[in-house]
Amino acid sequence: NAGVTQTPKFQVLKTGQSMTLQCAQDMNHEYMSWYRQDPGMGLRLIHYSVGAGITDQGEVPNGYNVSRSTTEDFPLRLLSAAPSQTSVYFCASSYLTIQSGYTFGSGTRLTVV
Amino acid sequence: QQPVQSPQAVILREGEDAVINCSSSKALYSVHWYRQKHGEAPVFLMILLKGGEQKGHEKISASFNEKKQQSSLYLTASQLSYSGTYFCGTRGAAGNKLTFGGGTRVLVKP
Numbered sequence: 182n183a184g185v186t187q188t189p190k191f192q193v194l195k196t197g198q199s200m201t202l203q204c205a206q207d208m209n210h211e212y213m214s215w216y217r218q219d220p221g222m223g224l225r226l227i228h229y230s231v232g233a234g235i236t237d238q239g240e241v242p243n244g245y246n247v248s249r250s251t252t253e254d255f256p257l258r259l260l261s262a263a264p265s266q267t268s269v270y271f272c273a274s275s276y277l278t279i280q281s282g283y284t285f286g287s288g289t290r291l292t293v294v
Numbered sequence: 295q296q297p298v299q300s301p302q303a304v305i306l307r308e309g310e311d312a313v314i315n316c317s318s319s320k321a322l323y324s325v326h327w328y329r330q331k332h333g334e335a336p337v338f339l340m341i342l343l344k345g346g347e348q349k350g351h352e353k354i355s356a357s358f359n360e361k362k363q364q365s366s367l368y369l370t371a372s373q374l375s376y377s378g379t380y381f382c383g384t385r386g387a388a389g390n391k392l393t394f395g396g397g398t399r400v401l402v403k404p
Contacts, residue, residue, distance in 0.1 A: 212390045223296065223381060224336070224394040231390060239391065271335060277390060282326060282338030283383075 183207050187272050187286035194262040194293045202257040202289050204272030210284070211277045213255040214239070215247065217268040218288075224271065230255055231277065262293045295319055297384045299395035306372045306402045314367040314398045316382030325358050325365040326383040326392060329376075336381060339367075372402045 188203045206213065214229035216239075226239030228247040236247050244266060246258040255274075259266060269290050273283040297318040304312050316325060324343045328336040342358035342365060353370040365384075369376055379399050383392035 214391065216394075221396065223396040224383075226391055226393065229391050240393070275390065279324060279343065280341055282341055283328075283336075283392065284338070285335035287335050 185272055185274055185284050185286035187270075187289050189289060190287065191290050192292070194259070194291065196262060196264060196293060198262050200259050200262065202259075202270055202272075202291075204255045204257065204286060205253050206255075206272075206274040206284070207253065208274065208284065209252060210274035211252070212281075213249065213272065213274045214283075215245070215255070215257045216271045216273060217241065217266075218271060219268050227257065227270075259291075264293045267291060267293045296393055297382055297395040299380075299382060299398050301398060302396070303399040304401075306369070306376075306400065308374060308402055308404055309371055310402075312369045312372065312400065314369070314380055314382075314400075316365045316367070316384070316395050318363045318384050320363065320384075320386055322358075322360060322363050322365075322384050323387045324385045325356075326385070327356055327365075327367050328381045328383065329378045330381065330397075331378045369400065372400075374402050374404065376400060377402045 185206045215227040216224040225241050230236045230249040272286040275281040275283045300315050327339040330336040356367045358365045379397045381397050382395045
């Protein structure tokens with residue numbers, strides 16, 4: 182029972198590079214989302230998905246792309262990394278039922294230099 | 295809009311009580327509470343739905359006042375393990391997405 186798996190755990194990028202953060206869940210959750218966490222800012226929603234083939238923007242989507250080709254996977258792509266994207270990124274998933282809490286992955290700590 | 299949490303930080307002695315508040319300017323359908331230990335992922339504690347019900351998890355309970363668009367988390371007879379940052383997440387009527395507050399840091403000392 183892996184839950185939500187995020188890779189990599191740590192990453193250093195140079196400004197302008199692109200990369201993909203991976204997120205996979207094995208709980209058959211319909212809902213998946215990406216948050217970024219900055220000191221003193223709490224968790225801010227980047228993108229989310231309510232099922233395969235369906236994605237939508239959150240509060241801070243600029244500079245990020247997502248796709249959802251399967252129920253299990255929800256990768257987050259950084260198109261051209263900027264120092265402002267230095268953050269800890271969390272993937273979270275849940276059932277679509279109203280009483281379902283989120284299960285978070287262990288996070289990816291990204292530094293852009 | 296992001297819900298507002300208060301206080302931003304609280305220091306307790308083991309066995310003491312504390313209350314954390316979460317307020318929103320928007321109509322709420324449900325409120326989630328999570329606890330995050332340093333360097334770890336947030337962990338789900340409980341969810342409260344419209345109707346003002348109170349829930350509990352160990353000696354941690356919460357209430358939801360939908361008229362005031364406010365939820366409160368009660369830490370009763372705090373234990374060392376209660377230390378961490380507590381986040382509320384609010385959900386409006388539409389959709390599953392949660393908007394999180396800025397967090398409340400709790401430190402329980404022996």
